[in-house]
Amino acid sequence: xxxxxxxxxxxxxxLALLGVVAVLGPVAWPVDPDHVFDAPMLVxxxxxxxxxxxxDPASRDVxxxxxxxxxxxLSFGLLAAVVALGLGTLAGLAAALAGPRTDRxxxxxxxxxxxxxxxxxxxxxxxALGRLPWAWLAVTMGVTGWFGLAxxxxxxxxxxxxxxxxxxxxALGAGTRRLALRHVLPNIAGTLSAAAVLxxxxxxxxxxxxxxxxxxxxxxxxxxxxxxxxxxxQLWTSPWLALAPTLALVTCVVAAGALADAIExxxxxxxxxxxx
Amino acid sequence: xxxxxxRRFLAALARGLGVVLLVAVASLVxxxxxxxxxxxTTLEGANVPPDVIAAWRARMGADQPLPLQVGRWLGAAxxxxxxxxxxxxxxxxxxIRTALPYTxxxxxxxxxxxFAGGIALAFxxxxxxxRALDRWLGGGALxxxxxxxxxVGLVLVELFAVRLGWFPSGGAMDVTLGGDAPAGVVFADRLxxxxxPAVTMALVIAAQVGRHQRVALxxxxxxxxxxxxxxxxxxxxxxxxxxxxxxxxxxxxxxAGLSLPLxxxxxxxxxRIFNWPGMGSLAFQALADRDPHxxxxxxxxxATLVVLGGALADVAxxxxxxxxxx
Amino acid sequence: MSGPAHPDVxxxxxxxxxxxxxxxxxxLFRAPTGAIRAVDGxxxxxxxxxxLALVGESGSGKTTTGRLxxxxxxxxxxxxxxxxxxxxxxxxxxxxxxxxxxxxVFQDPFGSLNPRMTIxxxxxxxxxxxxxxxxxxxxxxxxxxLEEVGLRADWANRYPHEFSGGQRQRVGxxxxxxxxxxxxxxxxxxxxxxxxxxxxxxxxxMDLQKQRGLTxxxxxxxxxxxxxxxxxxxxxYLGRIVELAPRDAIFAEPLHPxxxxxxxxxxxxxxxxxxxxxxxxxxxxxxxxxxxGCPFHPRCHHPARDESCARLVPPLEEKAPAHLVACHKQPxxxxxxxxxxxxxxTRQPERHLPVLALDARTD
Ligand SMILES: Nc1ncnc2c1ncn2[C@@H]1O[C@H](COP(=O)(O)OP(=O)(O)OP(=O)(O)O)[C@@H](O)[C@H]1O
Ligand SMILES: [Mg+2]
Numbered sequence: 001x002x003x004x005x006x007x008x009x010x011x012x013x014x015l016a017l018l019g020v021v022a023v024l025g026p027v028a029w030p031v032d033p034d035h036v037f038d039a040p041m042l043v044x045x046x047x048x049x050x051x052x053x054x055x056d057p058a059s060r061d062v063x064x065x066x067x068x069x070x071x072x073x074l075s076f077g078l079l080a081a082v083v084a085l086g087l088g089t090l091a092g093l094a095a096a097l098a099g100p101r102t103d104r105x106x107x108x109x110x111x112x113x114x115x116x117x118x119x120x121x122x123x124x125x126x127x128a129l130g131r132l133p134w135a136w137l138a139v140t141m142g143v144t145g146w147f148g149l150a151x152x153x154x155x156x157x158x159x160x161x162x163x164x165x166x167x168x169x170x171a172l173g174a175g176t177r178r179l180a181l182r183h184v185l186p187n188i189a190g191t192l193s194a195a196a197v198l199x200x201x202x203x204x205x206x207x208x209x210x211x212x213x214x215x216x217x218x219x220x221x222x223x224x225x226x227x228x229x230x231x232x233x234q235l236w237t238s239p240w241l242a243l244a245p246t247l248a249l250v251t252c253v254v255a256a257g258a259l260a261d262a263i264e265x266x267x268x269x270x271x272x273x274x275x276x
Numbered sequence: 277x278x279x280x281x282x283r284r285f286l287a288a289l290a291r292g293l294g295v296v297l298l299v300a301v302a303s304l305v306x307x308x309x310x311x312x313x314x315x316x317t318t319l320e321g322a323n324v325p326p327d328v329i330a331a332w333r334a335r336m337g338a339d340q341p342l343p344l345q346v347g348r349w350l351g352a353a354x355x356x357x358x359x360x361x362x363x364x365x366x367x368x369x370x371x372i373r374t375a376l377p378y379t380x381x382x383x384x385x386x387x388x389x390x391f392a393g394g395i396a397l398a399f400x401x402x403x404x405x406x407r408a409l410d411r412w413l414g415g416g417a418l419x420x421x422x423x424x425x426x427x428v429g430l431v432l433v434e435l436f437a438v439r440l441g442w443f444p445s446g447g448a449m450d451v452t453l454g455g456d457a458p459a460g461v462v463f464a465d466r467l468x469x470x471x472x473p474a475v476t477m478a479l480v481i482a483a484q485v486g487r488h489q490r491v492a493l494x495x496x497x498x499x500x501x502x503x504x505x506x507x508x509x510x511x512x513x514x515x516x517x518x519x520x521x522x523x524x525x526x527x528x529x530x531x532a533g534l535s536l537p538l539x540x541x542x543x544x545x546x547x548r549i550f551n552w553p554g555m556g557s558l559a560f561q562a563l564a565d566r567d568p569h570x571x572x573x574x575x576x577x578x579a580t581l582v583v584l585g586g587a588l589a590d591v592a593x594x595x596x597x598x599x600x601x602x
Numbered sequence: 603m604s605g606p607a608h609p610d611v612x613x614x615x616x617x618x619x620x621x622x623x624x625x626x627x628x629x630l631f632r633a634p635t636g637a638i639r640a641v642d643g644x645x646x647x648x649x650x651x652x653x654l655a656l657v658g659e660s661g662s663g664k665t666t667t668g669r670l671x672x673x674x675x676x677x678x679x680x681x682x683x684x685x686x687x688x689x690x691x692x693x694x695x696x697x698x699x700x701x702x703x704x705x706x707v708f709q710d711p712f713g714s715l716n717p718r719m720t721i722x723x724x725x726x727x728x729x730x731x732x733x734x735x736x737x738x739x740x741x742x743x744x745x746x747x748l749e750e751v752g753l754r755a756d757w758a759n760r761y762p763h764e765f766s767g768g769q770r771q772r773v774g775x776x777x778x779x780x781x782x783x784x785x786x787x788x789x790x791x792x793x794x795x796x797x798x799x800x801x802x803x804x805x806x807x808m809d810l811q812k813q814r815g816l817t818x819x820x821x822x823x824x825x826x827x828x829x830x831x832x833x834x835x836x837x838x839y840l841g842r843i844v845e846l847a848p849r850d851a852i853f854a855e856p857l858h859p860x861x862x863x864x865x866x867x868x869x870x871x872x873x874x875x876x877x878x879x880x881x882x883x884x885x886x887x888x889x890x891x892x893x894x895g896c897p898f899h900p901r902c903h904h905p906a907r908d909e910s911c912a913r914l915v916p917p918l919e920e921k922a923p924a925h926l927v928a929c930h931k932q933p934x935x936x937x938x939x940x941x942x943x944x945x946x947x948t949r950q951p952e953r954h955l956p957v958l959a960l961d962a963r964t965d
Pocket of ligand 1: 624638639640658659660661662663664665666667823889
């Protein structure tokens with residue numbers, strides 16, 4: 001295998017493993033993540049056979065919470081990435097192919113979206129809309145995170161549409177839809193998948209930052225970000241509380257970043273911006 | 277247009293002004309339709325009589341129809357009046373004027389450190405390309421890039437402030453230091469407070485810059501003019517120093533412009549961790565206290581900073597790229 | 603104005619005073635600072651069944667002219683009538699329907715095929731767009747088209763990267779033919795190919811023309827390629843047609859000094875004679891800043907060249923039956939000597955035919 005392919009395979013393997021943990025984890029470790037074991041005695045207990053990753057200050061099993069967090073964080077990232085990918089692709093294609101007026105409007109929208117710090121927008125939105133259930137928070141994350149992707153799609157689609165094979169299709173009488181679906185999309189699939197993988201990673205990281213500020217996925221649902229924030233007060237006394245979810249999150253995001261890098265390097269069309 | 281960087285800058289700025297305007301209007305509309313009454317929440321707990329609340333609402337224009345509110349806010353903003361902050365008991369403009377220098381100081385120091393670190397990292401990686409050192413450095417950068425900013429910050433706080441006690445864990449100055457303390461002592465105190473937040477932010481920037489710069493460098497290495505220079509027998513070291521970085525810096529500066537919003541978001545979290553009294557903390561307070569005018573002011577000021585930085589990056593990129601000619 | 607080859611029959615394509623100016627400079631808040639005059643007043647007729655060659659050096663506006671004629675690019679001035687219909691008057695839907703009748707073959711065999719589509723799908727696309735065939739019938743016709751252009755029918759499921767430049771060019775030709783056009787713009791269809799392959803593709807194009815009764819606009823950057831394919835030749839320089847004549851006239855007696863230079867570059871078949879090669883001075887000027895007067899005057903080698911050439915724009919006028927030339931120093935001309943003198947002329951027009959002076963080979 002060429003190096004990018006090997007890197008991609010490893011990264012994909014790690015992500016798949018995390019996915020398996022999320023799906024099958026509760027079967028293999030059938031402990032209720034919300035169950036309080038022994039409030040006064042078993043608080044912030046060190047790792048043991050009964051609790052391989054210890055317990056948290058509320059006397060809940062950290063491993064069970066970590067698995068529950070994987071379910072939440074991975075679905076969260078997936079949902080946010082799908083929303084961002086859909087909106088960004090649609091907007092980018094429309095801007096590139098549907099005429100100069102659409103292009104100007106969408107271009108302005110993209111400029112605005114990129115000029116405002118996303119975290120700030122998210123905080124303002126969650127403050128305005130009240131605490132959102134995690135799925136809606138993920139959708140909000142996607143809705144605020146498609147601008148960079150749209151810009152990439154726009155510039156690539158524009159270049160493709162100005163090229164000879166797209167011109168040939170137009171000379172044959174192809175309409176905008178056919179041009180977009182048959183001639184542009186298949187040729188930017190690499191860019192799109194790399195961008196989607198990055199959007200997935202960004203969403204998970206941003207959710208953690210939101211949790212830190214107290215606006216993340218609302219309790220009692222456990223996300224990795226929420227677990228890290230919960231554990232940060234005991235960083236030295238009970239490091240496993242924050243360490244386990246941090247490792248899980250960083251592993252996941254590193255794998256996603258490496259996968260995106262590998263896709264970019266394998267695709268003939270240059271790099272993807274990893275800014276949002 | 278390489279000959280007219282000023283014109284280019286002004287054009288980018290004009291475009292940015294439009295963006296800021298749109299941001300302001302969008303925020304005002306959002307605030308208008310947001311559930312609950314921010315003002316009411318602020319004053320509720322204070323046991324304020326309803327007629328006083330009504331008077332406040334009238335004074336802040338909250339009782340008027342939306343287009344009028346938007347128009348009034350924009351008109352006032354044009355004269356530098358961004359409204360009144362209920363929670364800070366001062367004008368929003370003044371609150372921002374107080375906070376802005378702190379953010380500027382932190383941001384500038386972090387950007388300089390971060391870029392220097394990131395570029396150095398990329399050079400080390402590019403020169404060791406394909407070898408183990410390249411992979412190790414790349415892996416480290418990837419991990420820092422992947423970790424949330426607050427994790428990086430918390431680790432540094434625990435390590436260097438709580439455990440080792442080398443640096444203060446937060447704030448921008450030692451308030452117990454008297455006004456008559458010698459200037460040198462004051463300066464050293466400021467510097468000590470700056471180190472941890474600046475290093476945290478710089479690490480995050482360096483990881484991002486390094487990742488991109490390495491790719492750009494390796495791409496530049498394949499450029500025909502570099503190959504030509506190699507054929508002329510220039511030493512590898514001289515080549516990297518004199519040629520490759522010039523070709524690679526343009527994309528990195530563009531990245532800096534692009535990632536400013538990301539940095540602003542990061543700054544928000546980092547200022548929060550270190551209690552740094554800049555724009556991020558101000559914005560956080562605005563949200564915590566549900567102070568609508570202050571929040572709006574922060575969003576608009578943030579967007580302005582981003583736009584300004586973007587315009588500068590645009591000009592800098594044009595100046596650095598030998599091939600770009602528009 | 604160009605006279606049609608067969609004056610009594612209406613031409614299939616009629617372009618009048620076509621212009622395409624690309625704005626340069628300017629931005630969101632500034633007006634454009636100038637324009638590239640890629641095409642600057644081109645008029646031509648193409649009769650049914652003929653091949654009109656359009657020849658000129660790189661950047662002279664040939665490709666742009668081809669696109670304007672197909673309305674793939676919208677002219678900034680002038681009109682195109684196809685079979686009597688003004689293309690600019692068509693709404694999007696009828697224009698798309700009209701596209702069945704006029705097609706395009708590209709110069710670059712690599713960029714002109716979608717790398718993510720099999721060549722079968724590429725050829726079939728036109729059939730599906732215009733609902734000429736569906737399902738198995740479309741597949742059958744696709745295979746027939748591939749065979750018609752000399753490819754194997756069972757290659758339909760392969761992707762472009764598996765083919766050579768010449769084979770790809772054949773796919774591009776099959777794609778153009780799929781919708782059964784009357785008129786095809788061939789934009790340097792063989793320039794990117796090896797010399798050995800060029801002749802095969804040219805022969806294919808000539809055969810197809812005969813069998814299908816096609817009308818061609820054949821674009822090329824030198825005269826040698828078109829010698830055996832063209833009925834008439836239009837020579838283009840800086841966005842304008844400077845000479846338009848039947849093929850034999852262009853080869854035997856080119857009158858415009860630029861056409862003469864092109865003619866002199868064509869290798870001579872007779873080994874005992876050698877044409878005196880006219881080497882043009884300097885680079886072609888930029889279409890963003892064309893010379894005043896005759897666009898060719900800074901590089902002109904006509905002995906009667908003088909001040910008036912920089913002041914007067916010579917009209918494309920008939921020097922012999924069906925032989926149009928834009929040069930007021932080649933008699934006869936409608937620009938009187940008095941008018942030339944007003945513009946600063948010091949030298950009388952005179953016939954200048956340097957290419958006809960062939961030297962006997964001495965070496
Ligand atoms: N989309 C465009 N925007 C700006 N300028 C253009 C555009 N398309 C073409 N031009 C310019 O118009 C002029 C004519 O271009 P055109 O491609 O028609 O020339 P050509 O004769 O086909 O040349 P070649 O032999 O290189 O194909 C050139 O100077 C070109 O740079
Ligand atoms: Mg061309």
